[in-house]
Amino acid sequence: MWLLAITFIWGKVMKKILSKSFATALITLLVCLFAFAQTPKRIDFAKEGSPALVWEERVAANSSKSFIFYAKKGQKLTLSMIDDTNQGSMDLGKISIEPNADPLEMVIEVTKDYTFSVSNNSKKSTSFRIFITLEDAKPAAKASTPKPTDPGSVRVQFARGESSVSLTKTIAPNGSLDFLINAKKGQMMSFTIGYDFKDSDVEAFLTEPGLQDISLQSGPKEPNEFKIKKTGDHRLTVNNTTRKKITITLYLDIN
Numbered sequence: 368m369w370l371l372a373i374t375f376i377w378g379k380v381m382k383k384i385l386s387k388s389f390a391t392a393l394i395t396l397l398v399c400l401f402a403f404a405q406t407p408k409r410i411d412f413a414k415e416g417s418p419a420l421v422w423e424e425r426v427a428a429n430s431s432k433s434f435i436f437y438a439k440k441g442q443k444l445t446l447s448m449i450d451d452t453n454q455g456s457m458d459l460g461k462i463s464i465e466p467n468a469d470p471l472e473m474v475i476e477v478t479k480d481y482t483f484s485v486s487n488n489s490k491k492s493t494s495f496r497i498f499i500t501l502e503d504a505k506p507a508a509k510a511s512t513p514k515p516t517d518p519g520s521v522r523v524q525f526a527r528g529e530s531s532v533s534l535t536k537t538i539a540p541n542g543s544l545d546f547l548i549n550a551k552k553g554q555m556m557s558f559t560i561g562y563d564f565k566d567s568d569v570e571a572f573l574t575e576p577g578l579q580d581i582s583l584q585s586g587p588k589e590p591n592e593f594k595i596k597k598t599g600d601h602r603l604t605v606n607n608t609t610r611k612k613i614t615i616t617l618y619l620d621i622n
Contacts, residue, residue, distance in 0.1 A: 407433035441504030
């Protein structure tokens, strides 16, 4: 009889012990799950007053920390991390970012919250230096509008893929005509004024952008070369020195 009593009492004790052990294990599991599922720290660029942030983040051994930020479509994201232990890792969603390497650069495709994490895979606590930049999308460049030309001016334009052109024009008696030629610094301009009569009937003057003084003077039929010193519109003025209407042809090449 006493043996049955002892067995009964022992069973009660073991049941209590097992219940307490289960409760302790359950609490430990919940704490771990809570720690694992902790809310990522929000990064607020507007509050920080800068689109570029750099800071040190200490992470416990075999642990990780997560961060969340809001980004809009079209913004440019740059993200990187410096890890002196070479055992850390960084992830942006499914994208892995190598520490101590070139930063991740990407254009945001969807407006939403983005989360990234840094992990310490070593056996001791360490600090990481985190760099993040979120730049607004740059406005689309406006199409350039050609500058209007004077009534007595002709803007020289080249066919696609061509570097030479010829233009035949008529100049009124004692009149003049300006050819506007856009060229870049370092290019070489070659031109000839074609004319079938007296050389003294035609004068040509080349003026560089923003200058009033003549940079080159020429007559007809004479090949000329001029190295471009300043990017912009160069003005080639052709004068008719006669009292009759004349026709000239400009042969121009820019390389």
